[in-house]
Amino acid sequence: MRNKIVIATKNLHKFSLITETLVALGLGEYAFLNMYDIAYSGEIEETGTIEERAKQKARAALEYLSGEQKQSIRAIIGIDDGIAIKGIVTANARELTEGIVKGIALEPGEKVTDVRAHYGIILPEEEAISCQTFIPCIYRGSNGDVPHEENAYSLMQVFSYEGSKKTIADSSPEEILKNNLHYCGQELEVVVKRIRMVSGVTMHKD
Numbered sequence: 001m002r003n004k005i006v007i008a009t010k011n012l013h014k015f016s017l018i019t020e021t022l023v024a025l026g027l028g029e030y031a032f033l034n035m036y037d038i039a040y041s042g043e044i045e046e047t048g049t050i051e052e053r054a055k056q057k058a059r060a061a062l063e064y065l066s067g068e069q070k071q072s073i074r075a076i077i078g079i080d081d082g083i084a085i086k087g088i089v090t091a092n093a094r095e096l097t098e099g100i101v102k103g104i105a106l107e108p109g110e111k112v113t114d115v116r117a118h119y120g121i122i123l124p125e126e127e128a129i130s131c132q133t134f135i136p137c138i139y140r141g142s143n144g145d146v147p148h149e150e151n152a153y154s155l156m157q158v159f160s161y162e163g164s165k166k167t168i169a170d171s172s173p174e175e176i177l178k179n180n181l182h183y184c185g186q187e188l189e190v191v192v193k194r195i196r197m198v199s200g201v202t203m204h205k206d
Helices: 012-026 050-063 096-102 173-199
Strands: 004-008 032-035 072-087 088-091 111-122 127-140 160-161
Touching: 004 012, 004 050, 004 127, 004 173, 012 032, 012 072, 012 096, 012 173, 050 072, 050 088, 072 173, 127 173
Parallel strands: 004 032, 004 072
Antiparallel strands: 072 088, 072 111, 111 127, 127 160
């Protein structure tokens, strides 16, 4: 049976991005599942810092899974986002996101940082490991017609990577992965190595 990793999110954009990043860092032989895949239908009360929210998501997935389901699962990773504006990190709450995509929370050209917390639970011992990643971005502005999609990452449509004039949504999958690896690879590699060590798998990058 193929080893599995649960990414504790219903946001399919984030799920795709973190999965592709982890595969590039050496977890290509694992199957990845999101909250829909494990049939999680509950509501998670997200409170506190982005680190605490990431932990809450991972713990919720862990507590939901049955003993039989856990047999092939090697890790659960909760993720949560925040936005750093002028050095102050704010959890990526719906109200803030809506204000940004509607063009009323930031000025075009303003520098922001996409902050992401990752909280991993490595099975079977439920060992915890966490890290934060930081991606510098530029707010490209909005005329207010960018929809806020449930379980999607609307900010991709109004943010660009630092040094790029294209929004993240207009960037190619290769460009997105390259930037994610550049800014997040070193921190996430620590998580990857630990998962592989506990699973007894030799480190190998595809």
